[in-house]
Amino acid sequence: xxxxxxxxxxxxxxxxxxxxxxxxxxxxxxxxxxxxxxxxxxxxxxxxxxxxxxxxxxxxxxxxxxxxxxxxxxxxxxxxxxxxxxxxxxxxxxxxxxxxxxxxxxxxxxxxxxxxxxxxxxxxxxxxxxxxxxxxxxxxxxxxxxxxxxxxxxxxxxxxxxxxxxxxxxxxxxxxxxxxxxxxxxxxxxxxxxxxxxxxxxxxxxxxxxxxxxxxxxxxxxxxx
Ligand SMILES: C[S@@+](CC[C@H](N)C(=O)[O-])C[C@H]1O[C@@H](n2cnc3c(N)ncnc32)[C@H](O)[C@@H]1O
Numbered sequence: 001x002x003x004x005x006x007x008x009x010x011x012x013x014x015x016x017x018x019x020x021x022x023x024x025x026x027x028x029x030x031x032x033x034x035x036x037x038x039x040x041x042x043x044x045x046x047x048x049x050x051x052x053x054x055x056x057x058x059x060x061x062x063x064x065x066x067x068x069x070x071x072x073x074x075x076x077x078x079x080x081x082x083x084x085x086x087x088x089x090x091x092x093x094x095x096x097x098x099x100x101x102x103x104x105x106x107x108x109x110x111x112x113x114x115x116x117x118x119x120x121x122x123x124x125x126x127x128x129x130x131x132x133x134x135x136x137x138x139x140x141x142x143x144x145x146x147x148x149x150x151x152x153x154x155x156x157x158x159x160x161x162x163x164x165x166x167x168x169x170x171x172x173x174x175x176x177x178x179x180x181x182x183x184x185x186x187x188x189x190x191x192x193x194x195x196x197x198x199x200x201x202x203x204x205x206x207x208x209x210x211x212x213x214x215x216x217x218x219x220x221x222x223x224x225x
Contacts, residue, residue, distance in 0.1 A: 004099060008215060012099045014062055018089060019164045023061045025190065027215025030104060032190060033068045035213035037156045040221055041188035042072065045153055052080045056147070056180055057156040058139050058168070060087035062096050063115045065156050066132060070115070071107055073130040081130045082123070084147060086139040091116075121146075140173060145180070152180050157189035162196060169196045174203035178224060185224045192218035 003015040009028030016023060025032045045053055057065055066083055073081045093116065102109045115132060118124040123133040135146055139159075155177050159168035167173065169191065177187050187205060192212065197220055201207045205222030212219040 002098065003095065011101060011104055012062075014091065014095060014099070016160070019160050021160055021164050024064070025213070025216065027213065029064060030068070030101065032213045032216075033064050036188055036190045036219050037065050037158070038068055038072060040210055040219065041154045041156060041186060042069065044186070046076060046079065050153065051078060053082070053154065054152045054182075055081065055083045055154050055156060056152040057083065057085035057158060059158040059160075060085040060090070060134055061158070062091060062099060062101070063112055064101055065158060066115050067101055067105065067107070067112050070111060070126065070130050071105055073127065077129060079129060082133070083131065084123075084133045084135065084152070086135050086137065088136065088138050090136065140167060140176065145176075147180065149179050150182050153182060153185055155181060155185070155187045157187060157191075161191065162193055169193070169199065171199040171203045174200050174205065174222075177222075178204050181224045183224055187222035187224075188219070190216070190219050192216070192220050196220070 004012045007013050007024060007026050007029045009031040011028060011030040013022040013024040013029045066085060069081055069083055102112050114126060118132050118134060120134050120136045123131050125131050159165055162169040197207050200222045206225045208221045209218050210221055
C-alpha cells in the first residue's frame with residue numbers, strides 16, 4: 001500500500017513508518033519548501049549577489065528541497081549551488097514511486113530520480129551549476145563532522161518535528177548548526193516553537209520570527225552574527 005497522501009496544495013507527502021508522521025506539512029509540501037527554504041533561506045543570498053552558495057540540509061527525505069533548489073538553479077546560471085544533505089534512513093524507489101513533485105513543478109521525472117540515484121558521501125555534479133552530496137550518517141552524532149567547520153552559507157533544517165524527534169530541537173543540536181555556518185550564515189526551519197527559539201538564541205543565533213507558509217502563522221530564521 002502506498003504511503004503517499006495529498007497535502008493542501010495538491011503535492012504529495014510520505015508517511016514515515018519509523019516515526020509515525022508525514023514528511024511534510026499537511027498545508028502543502030511544495031508550498032512549504034519554497035516558502036521556508038527558498039524564499040527565506042536562499043533568495044536573500046542570491047539577491048545579495050553571492051555566486052557560490054553552500055547549502056546544508058538536515059533530512060534529504062523525498063528529495064523535495066533538493067529538487068526545488070535544482071529547479072531554481074536553472075534560472076541562476078551564473079551561480080554555483082552546492083547542496084550537502086544528511087539522511088540516515090533513505091527512502092526506497094518504491095516509497096516514492098508516483099510522487100507528483102516533478103509533474104506539479106513542471107520538470108522531468110528524471111530530475112528527481114537522478115537525485116535519489118546519486119552516489120552517497122561524494123559530491124556529484126548533477127548539472128553544470130548544481131552539485132549534490134548526500135551523507136548517510138547521523139546528523140547529531142557523526143564526529144568529526146564530514147565537512148569543514150564554518151563552511152556553509154545556509155542550513156535547511158528539515159528534521160521531524162519536536163514531538164517526534166525532540167533531540168533535534170535542543171541547544172546542543174543548534175550548536176552543531178552554528179559551528180557549520182560561516183559568519184553571516186543563515187539557518188531556516190518551519191518550526192516556530194517558543195522553547196526551540198529560546199534554545200536557538202541561547203546557542204548564539206540572532207533569531208527572527210517570520211510569517212509562515214499558508215496555513216502556518218510563523219517560521220524561524222537564525223543568523224550568525
Ligand atoms: C521531515 S523529513 C525531511 C523531508 C525532506 N527534506 C523532504 O524534502 O522530503 C526528516 C528526515 O530526517 C531523516 N532523519 C531522521 N533522523 C536522522 C538523523 N539522526 N540523521 C540524519 N537524518 C535523519 C528522516 O529519515 C527523514 O528523511
